[in-house]
Amino acid sequence: MTRSRRERATLVAVLCTAISCCASGTAWASDGTGGTVMPAVIAPTTGGVGYGEPGTRSLAARPTALLGRAVDVRGTMPGAARRGVVLQRLDPRRGWRNVARSRVRSTERFEIRWHADRGGRVSLRAVVDRDGRRAEAAAAGPVVDVTVYRPAMASFFGPGLFGRQTACGQTLAPDLYGVAHRRLPCGTLVVVMYQGREITVPVVDRGPFSGTYSFDLTQATADALGFLSVGAIGYARAPVAVPAPPA
Secondary structure: OOHHHHHHHHHHHHHHHHHHOOOOOOOEEEEEEOOEEEEEOOOOOOOOOOOOOOOOOEEEOOOEEEOOOEEEEEEEOOOOOOOEEEEEEEEOOOEEEEEEEEEOOOOOEEEEEEEOOOOEEEEEEEEEEOOOOOOEHHHOOOEEEEEEEEEEEEEEEOOOOOOOEOOOOOEOOOOOOOEEOOOOOOOOEEEEEEOOEEEEEEEEEOOOOOOOOOEEEEHHHHHHHOOOOOEEEEEEEOOOOOOOOOO
């Protein structure tokens, strides 16, 4: 398989995975095991993607998306019929940035299509547009979060290597949660999505060393996700907490 065909196959496979998991559960960390936190994988729940109740400010979008793909954001904006509406994305350093525009219908409902241009967890909000000038931040409604995944191929490792020390200093064991990556610094938290499940784990080793694959999952991580051997996953860098910018 040529490289371009393999990349297309990877993107299609991850897209099918993302569609099957309209909302991924959050992986919460509990007590440490094997030198890293032991995540608990929560099965996905159904996320609202409709417009919301009439007369109530609302915003909804599917909670997962693939990088470069269209994300449809819908909502209601009372009192703004036939006015312009701007979709904004939160930039941790620069504040709210305009990313798409549309118009509120006579029913006070609107729909905006945004092409996901950032990986990771992205916060979006909709504000009234003042005739193409500066949007009315004070009129901003609720905020929705979308996790934008990058497609990748992964394998898993562990059996036959247990007891050895990883490149990041841990002892590889059946209960060690983490991933191997060639370049990400040790300890970097990565959100991995597969078949409707999501888990956040650290980088604990170097690899994989096949050009076909981008990540190696430890045995514990693979078991938690139901990952059997090799396949397409979605991944994103876990968000780093930063102070919210001023309005």
